[in-house]
Structures are given as structure tokens and as C-alpha cells.
Amino acid sequence: MMSNALIILQLLLITICMIMLGMVLNRILGLKKANFNEFKEKALNIQERLKKAQVLGDIRLMAQVQRETMQFTKQIMLKQFIPLCLRCIIFIGIFSILSFFYSGYASGLLSFNLFILGSGWVAIYFLFSITLSLIIFGIKKLIKKITGKKMSSQNKFREIMQIVSPREQLSGVSYQPPGASISNLQKVKRNVSSSQDGESEESSSWKDRLQQ
Incomplete structure (x- = not known):
């Protein structure tokens, strides 16, 4: 059976590799x-x-574009979701292997219990993982601040989604489902036509008065 110091060193190297x-x-x-x-x-x-x-009030074009927007959003979400699932599967598999090899070190490696993680190899792996991740995150932030490094993939996806988000649409018009948009446009057109009819009737009445 290996010593606690050797197990901790192995877990540190495994965490770095992960x-x-x-x-x-x-x-x-x-x-x-x-x-x-x-x-x-x-x-x-x-x-x-x-x-x-929206400017032309084209109902068909608006419905078509909104359908394309929904499909494009799904495509972007899949582009993010599939790699995330793949990474999770890989890490779950590796974690299962570690659980098998270090099953005899489920406790006793630390002099204290780390919440629900206990005092065994899981707690040590968690501590190393969090510590190293924070160090790498700080280094990346520092490098980005000094050199102006390009944005990450997450920020790129966020930028793309902001382009097609409601806040970027014309005149602050909120995004609505195609049926709702078509209904609203039809109401606007009816209001415009009724106002035009009212103006034409009013002009006709003025003409009649002048003729009298």
C-alpha cells in the first residue's frame, strides 16, 4: 500500500493532466x-x-426570417451543447477509472473532512482542481489584459446571439412568434387603411361644403 504523500502527488499530477x-x-x-x-x-x-x-411591413418575409432565426438559434445551441456533452462523457469515464484505482483511499488522506467530499482522494482532487483552475483563470485574465488577446469561444457565441437577439432589432421592436407578428402587422395595416378612409371622407365633405 502506497504512502499518503505518494497518493497526493499522484493526484496532483492527474489533476494537471485532466x-x-x-x-x-x-x-x-x-x-x-x-x-x-x-x-x-x-x-x-x-x-x-x-x-x-419591419420597415416594409412585409408579413411573409418577416415570418420567413423569424423561422430562420429560430433554426439558426438551435444550430448555435447544438454547436455549444454537443462539445459540452462529449467533454462530460470523457471526464466521467476518467473519474470512474480513478474511483476504481483509488477505492482504498476514500478517507484518511486529509486531517479534516472537506464538507461532503470527505477526507479521501476525492477531496484532494477537488482541492487541486479548484486551485489550479483559479490560477489558470487568473493568468488568462492577466494575459488578456496585457496583450488584448482574442475572445474565447463562449464570448464569440454570445456576440453572435446578441446580433439576432431582440435588443438588436429595429426600433426596439420585440421578437415575437410568426403568428403574433403577422397579427400585429395586420392590425397596423387595418388601422392605417381606416385612417386613410377617414381622411378621404373628411376631404370629400370639405369639397362638398365648398361647392355649396
Whole structure:
């Protein structure tokens, strides 16, 4: 049976390897520059067409663009969700292997209990993981502040979603389902036509009075 110090050292090395694996997976599965430019161009195109449909009052075009917006949003969500699921499956598998090898060290490695994690290898792995992750996060923030490093994949997805979000639409018009938008446009058109009819009747009455 190995000593506690050797087990702790092994867990430290395993934690470092797991963090490095996560960084590699983020780079491989993250949003590439070419894909980001493609998604951004498509989002800008949808935004521009939606503005045009709102200006022209084109019901069919607005319904079509809103359907495309929903499909595009689903595509973006899948682009984020699938890599996340893959990473979770990989880490769950690795964690299961660690549970098998270190089953005899479920307690006693620490002189205190770390909440529900206990005092065994799980608690030590958790401490190393949190500590190293915070250190890496701080280093990344510092490098980004000094060098102006490019945004992460998460920020890129957020930028794309903001382009097609309601706040970016023309005149603050909120996003609505196609049926609701069509109904509202029809009401507006009826109001405009009724006001035009009222103006024409009023002008006709003035003409009749002048003739009399």
C-alpha cells in the first residue's frame, strides 16, 4: 500500500493532466475562426433582412426570417451543447477509472473532512482542481489584459446571439412568434387603411361644403 504523500502527488499530477486535457478539448471542439465568421455573417444577414421586413411591413418575409432565426438559434445551441456533452462523457469515464484505482483511499488522506467530499482522494482532487483552475483563470485574465488577446469561444457565441437577439432589432421592436407578428402587422395595416378612409371622407365633405 502506497504512502499518503505518494497518493497526493499522484493526484496532483492527474489533476494537471485532466486540466491540460480540458484545455486541449476546448481548443479542438471550440468555435474556429472560420466558423465564427460564417455564423456572424449569417446572423448579420438575418438581422438585416428582419429590419427590412419591419420597415416594409412585409408579413411573409418577416415570418420567413423569424423561422430562420429560430433554426439558426438551435444550430448555435447544438454547436455549444454537443462539445459540452462529449467533454462530460470523457471526464466521467476518467473519474470512474480513478474511483476504481483509488477505492482504498476514500478517507484518511486529509486531517479534516472537506464538507461532503470527505477526507479521501476525492477531496484532494477537488482541492487541486479548484486551485489550479483559479490560477489558470487568473493568468488568462492577466494575459488578456496585457496583450488584448482574442475572445474565447463562449464570448464569440454570445456576440453572435446578441446580433439576432431582440435588443438588436429595429426600433426596439420585440421578437415575437410568426403568428403574433403577422397579427400585429395586420392590425397596423387595418388601422392605417381606416385612417386613410377617414381622411378621404373628411376631404370629400370639405369639397362638398365648398361647392355649396
